[in-house]
Amino acid sequence: MRRVKALFYSSLSLLCLLLLFIPLIWILVEATVRGGYYILERPLEFFTDIGRPPGIPGGGIGHALQGSLYLLAMALLIGAPLGTLTGIYTAERRNSIIAKISRFVSDVIVEFPTIIVGIVAYLTLASRITGIFNTGPAALIASFSLGLIMVPITARSVEATLISISNEIREGAYSLGLKDRQVLFRILIPIAKSGIVTALLIGLAKIAGESAPIIVSNGISNFWFSNWTEPAASIPVLIYVYGLSPFNEWQTLAWAASLILLLLVLGLGFLARMVTKEVWVRV
Amino acid sequence: MGKGLSFDKKAIIIKDLHLSIGNKEIIKGMSIEFPLKAITAIIGPSGSGKTLLLKSINRLVDLIPNLKSFGEIFVILDGEVKEVHSLDPSYLRRKVGYVFQNPNPFPHLSILENVIIGAKLNSLVKKKDLVKWAKEKLEEAGLWEEVKDRLKEPAWKLSGGQQQRLCIARMLALKPEIILLDEPTTGLDIYNTKRIEELMVQLKENYTVIAVTHSVDQAARIADYIAFLYDGRLIEFDVTSRILKSPSKELTEKFITGRVLDGVRR
Ligand SMILES: Nc1ncnc2c1ncn2[C@@H]1O[C@H](COP(=O)(O)OP(=O)(O)OP(=O)(O)O)[C@@H](O)[C@H]1O
Ligand SMILES: [Mg+2]
Numbered sequence: 031m032r033r034v035k036a037l038f039y040s041s042l043s044l045l046c047l048l049l050l051f052i053p054l055i056w057i058l059v060e061a062t063v064r065g066g067y068y069i070l071e072r073p074l075e076f077f078t079d080i081g082r083p084p085g086i087p088g089g090g091i092g093h094a095l096q097g098s099l100y101l102l103a104m105a106l107l108i109g110a111p112l113g114t115l116t117g118i119y120t121a122e123r124r125n126s127i128i129a130k131i132s133r134f135v136s137d138v139i140v141e142f143p144t145i146i147v148g149i150v151a152y153l154t155l156a157s158r159i160t161g162i163f164n165t166g167p168a169a170l171i172a173s174f175s176l177g178l179i180m181v182p183i184t185a186r187s188v189e190a191t192l193i194s195i196s197n198e199i200r201e202g203a204y205s206l207g208l209k210d211r212q213v214l215f216r217i218l219i220p221i222a223k224s225g226i227v228t229a230l231l232i233g234l235a236k237i238a239g240e241s242a243p244i245i246v247s248n249g250i251s252n253f254w255f256s257n258w259t260e261p262a263a264s265i266p267v268l269i270y271v272y273g274l275s276p277f278n279e280w281q282t283l284a285w286a287a288s289l290i291l292l293l294l295v296l297g298l299g300f301l302a303r304m305v306t307k308e309v310w311v312r313v
Numbered sequence: 314m315g316k317g318l319s320f321d322k323k324a325i326i327i328k329d330l331h332l333s334i335g336n337k338e339i340i341k342g343m344s345i346e347f348p349l350k351a352i353t354a355i356i357g358p359s360g361s362g363k364t365l366l367l368k369s370i371n372r373l374v375d376l377i378p379n380l381k382s383f384g385e386i387f388v389i390l391d392g393e394v395k396e397v398h399s400l401d402p403s404y405l406r407r408k409v410g411y412v413f414q415n416p417n418p419f420p421h422l423s424i425l426e427n428v429i430i431g432a433k434l435n436s437l438v439k440k441k442d443l444v445k446w447a448k449e450k451l452e453e454a455g456l457w458e459e460v461k462d463r464l465k466e467p468a469w470k471l472s473g474g475q476q477q478r479l480c481i482a483r484m485l486a487l488k489p490e491i492i493l494l495d496e497p498t499t500g501l502d503i504y505n506t507k508r509i510e511e512l513m514v515q516l517k518e519n520y521t522v523i524a525v526t527h528s529v530d531q532a533a534r535i536a537d538y539i540a541f542l543y544d545g546r547l548i549e550f551d552v553t554s555r556i557l558k559s560p561s562k563e564l565t566e567k568f569i570t571g572r573v574l575d576g577v578r579r
Contacts, residue, residue, distance in 0.1 A: 124378075125378045196417070198413055198417040199417050199420070201373055201413070202413060202418075202419070203419070204373060204376060204402075204406065205406055205410075205413075205484070206431035206434075206435070206483065206484070206487060207403040207404065207407035207431065207487060208403070208434055208435075209403055212434050217419055217421075220421045221419070221421045223421075
């Protein structure tokens with residue numbers, strides 16, 4: 031009887047799990063059927079070529095892959111130090127006014143429509159009328175927006191990691207006569223290392239799929255990356271533009287690109303899990 | 314500083330210490346003199362302020378937010394009388410070693426690195442002598458034989474009792490003069506408890522030892538003096554045999570005979 035019951039509950043929870051995964055699997059299948067086949071058909075062209083004019087079959091998303099790589103790398107360069115330092119500050123000066131304000135602002139901004147960050151960045155920095163640099167739509171501004179967008183979520187996860195280190199470890203470090211700086215850099219940050227890496231991966235996963243802030247600050251490009259002050263192509267924007275187009279070839283590319291983006295974000299999430307697991311085993 | 318105090322055979326003199334966290338008063342005026350190179354046990358019910366008294370001496374209480382404290386704590390370090398609040402906390406904490414209730418080795422460091430990190434970051438020992446120094450301190454803490462072949466392993470792989478002795482070695486590596494231990498045998502088995510008790514007795518040859526303990530029996534086994542705290546006050550301080558056989562206060566007697574075990578009543 032007990033075994034029947036156990037079997038019943040385990041199949042029930044398996045069913046729930048499946049239900050949970052259905053949307054994910056559905057998107058994966060859909061993207062594979064509608065676009066994935068194209069990657070297999072012409073892998074080289076898909077990864078290394080740019081899109082063709084409408085009506086001409088073939089082409090690839092090489093420019094978008096390259097552009098995304100540039101945009102995300104620069105965003106990480108801007109967002110990672112800001113997010114990490116903010117997280118460290120709010121964790122180690124937990125009760126200071128600045129920490130409280132920054133925590134509040136983070137929590138509000140996390141829920142902010144990301145397009146607004148892009149618009150504000152564009153208007154204050156890049157716009158030819160109101161911007162400080164007046165470059166017009168530019169890749170650098172998109173990276174800057176993406177960098178800012180990843181700050182709150184990164185900061186909050188870095189903070190959570192540091193706070194999870196027991197107070198006795200912290201006190202232990204101080205009891206050895208270590209100075210604030212030594213406690214932070216020799217003890218706390220090394221212990222939290224994998225947690226901080228995870229926080230950065232989570233931040234990266236958040237911005238990897240953003241299209242709106244890129245469109246409003248960088249515009250749309252169908253070419254290879256040329257310059258930080260020019261628009262750059264990117265995968266999310268390519269999906270948006272090609273996906274909404276009436277052309278069959280473009281739609282196929284959009285589906286194939288979705289598949290790549292999906293796998294990328296899933297991969298980041300998976301990587302984050304792996305790194306976190308290591309922490310749990312150790313502490 | 315410390316004028317008019319007699320430091321004859323004393324290591325620490327606390328004068329009228331008050332301490333509160335938020336608006337809760339926890340230590341309510343406490344004066345104690347701790348004898349030099351002896352073991353003083355601090356006993357008292359849970360919440361009576363034993364840990365905070367200990368942490369006041371090396372100023373670990375400075376880390377607690379919303380904490381206010383006044384009163385004076387004089388210590389003899391490097392042959393001079395010093396008031397702890399006038400000292401660089403880093404110097405003070407090095408000279409006044411602390412062992413925590415739960416072993417807290419650094420999880421990202423190896424056994425060896427745990428022992429030398431304090432000495433290394435405070436530049437107390439020449440780099441080339443660090444390993445030799447670590448060996449000496451592990452021997453002093455009675456851990457060397459058990460770990461000599463696994464010094465590179467992460468410290469968290471050790472058993473609780475071994476971790477606690479590692480923390481003692483780590484603290485000894487700083488060349489302290491006074492050693493504070495907060496219930497260092499909590500949660501350990503009889504074997505490890507016995508080892509650490511023997512270790513404490515050895516330590517008093519060279520150091521002044523103050524140990525908080527939850528066990529009157531343990532105090533009876535190791536301590537030369539006993540301080541009994543209750544509700545933030547020092548109720549009685551005397552040599553161990555006096556406290557155990559003929560305490561002068563009724564409260565002390567009730568506590569050591571096990572009739573006040575259930576914490577502070579308000
Ligand atoms: N960091 C803190 N923040 C707020 N209150 C605290 C803090 N540390 C201790 N207290 C309070 O101060 C009082 C005394 O604490 P303390 O840790 O010194 O007691 P103790 O005698 O060591 O007790 P135990 O035997 O349980 O360890 C307790 O009421 C406790 O709740
Ligand atoms: Mg305590």
